[in-house]
Amino acid sequence: MFIDQLIKKIIEKRNPTVVGLDPQEYLIPQCIIKKYGEEIESIGEVLWQLNKVIIDQIAPLVPAVKLQIAFYERWGIEGLKAYQKTIQYAKEKELIVIGDIKRGDISSTAQAYAIAHLEGPFACDGVTVNPFMGSDSIRPFLDLCKRHEKGSFILTKTSNPSSKEFQNLVVEEKPLYLHIAYKVEEWGKSLIGDYGYSSIGAVVGATHPKEARELRKAMPHTFFLVPGYGAQGARAEDILSCFDERGLGAIVNSSRGIIGAHLKEKGRDISLEYFKNSVRNATEKMQKDLLKGLERNAKYKVY
Numbered sequence: 355m356f357i358d359q360l361i362k363k364i365i366e367k368r369n370p371t372v373v374g375l376d377p378q379e380y381l382i383p384q385c386i387i388k389k390y391g392e393e394i395e396s397i398g399e400v401l402w403q404l405n406k407v408i409i410d411q412i413a414p415l416v417p418a419v420k421l422q423i424a425f426y427e428r429w430g431i432e433g434l435k436a437y438q439k440t441i442q443y444a445k446e447k448e449l450i451v452i453g454d455i456k457r458g459d460i461s462s463t464a465q466a467y468a469i470a471h472l473e474g475p476f477a478c479d480g481v482t483v484n485p486f487m488g489s490d491s492i493r494p495f496l497d498l499c500k501r502h503e504k505g506s507f508i509l510t511k512t513s514n515p516s517s518k519e520f521q522n523l524v525v526e527e528k529p530l531y532l533h534i535a536y537k538v539e540e541w542g543k544s545l546i547g548d549y550g551y552s553s554i555g556a557v558v559g560a561t562h563p564k565e566a567r568e569l570r571k572a573m574p575h576t577f578f579l580v581p582g583y584g585a586q587g588a589r590a591e592d593i594l595s596c597f598d599e600r601g602l603g604a605i606v607n608s609s610r611g612i613i614g615a616h617l618k619e620k621g622r623d624i625s626l627e628y629f630k631n632s633v634r635n636a637t638e639k640m641q642k643d644l645l646k647g648l649e650r651n652a653k654y655k656v657y
C-alpha cells in the first residue's frame with residue numbers, strides 16, 4: 355500500500371523530508387548548462403542531467419521526491435520527456451515519487467488525468483489533486499489508487515498567502531478547509547494502512563500552523579504533504595503540529611531550499627562538485643532541523 359511504503363521509508367531513513375525537483379531556470383548551475391547545451395533544444399537534457407545529479411545525492415538520505423510538473427510543461431515536449439525520465443530514474447533509486455500535478459475536472463476528464471499520472475506515461479506513486487470540483491472529480495483518482503496501490507494528496511489548506519481568500523471562508527459555520535478535511539477523511543476510509551493512515555492524504559501548508567493544528571485533529575487518518583518549509587518562510591516549529599505522537603503523519607517538502615541552496619552561498623557559477631555538496635548539505639541540514647524540532651518536544655517520539 356502506498357502510504358505504508360512511504361511511512362516505512364520515512365522510518366528507515368529517519369527523515370520526513372521530500373525533496374522538490376522543481377528545476378526553475380535561475381537555479382540551474384552554469385556548469386550543467388555549459389556541459390549539456392545552452393540552446394533551447396538541449397533543455398530536456400539539461401533538466402534530466404540536473405535531476406540525475408540531485409537524485410544521486412539525495413537517494414540515500416530521503417524517502418521521496420516531488421516533481422512540480424509546471425517546471426517541465428513550461429518547456430513543452432522536451433520538458434515532459436525529462437519529467438518522464440526523472441520519474442523512472444527516481445523509482446529505480448527506490449524513491450517514492452510524487453507528481454505535483456494539482457488536477458481536477460469533470461469525471462471523464464479526471465479519469466484521463468488519473469490514467470496519465472497513476473498508470474500511464476507519467477505514472478508516479480502518488481499525485482496531488484484539486485478538490486474544487488467535488489467528489490466526482492476525485493473518484494477516478496481514488497479508483498486508480500485502490501487498483502494500483504497508489505496515493506493522492508488533496509489540496510486542503512495550501513501554503514500560499516492568498517489561500518485564505520477561499521479556503522478560510524466560513525461556510526455553514528466552518529471554514530471551507532475543514533469541510534474539505536472531512537471529505538478527505540471520508541474519501542480515504544477504505545485505504546487505511548498498517549500505521550492508521552490512508553493512501554489518500556492532504557496538502558497542508560507549513561506556513562499556516564494554526565490551521566495545520568486544527569486539521570491534524572480533524573483528520574486523524576490523513577497523512578499530510580507539507581509544502582512551505584524553507585523558501586516560503588516556514589520553520590520546523592511551524593510544522594510540528596502536523597505530526598502525531600509517533601513523529602509520523604507528515605512529510606515536509608523543500609524544493610528551492612535544497613536544489614537552490616548554492617545560490618545564497620555562491621551563485622550559479624559553481625563546479626559540479628560544489629553543487630553536489632550543496633544539495634547534500636542542505637538535505638542533511640533540513641533532516642537535522644526537523645528531527646531536532648520533533649525531539650525537543652517531549653510529545654513526539656522519533657522513530
Ligand SMILES: O=c1ccn([C@@H]2O[C@H](COP(=O)(O)O)[C@@H](O)[C@H]2O)c(=O)[nH]1
Nearest residue numbers: 422512513514559581585586608609610
Ligand atoms: O500549497 C502548496 C501546494 C504545493 N506547493 C508546491 O510545493 C513546492 C514548494 O516549493 P519551494 O521552493 O520549497 O517553496 C512547489 O512545487 C509548489 O508548487 C506549494 O508550495 N504549496
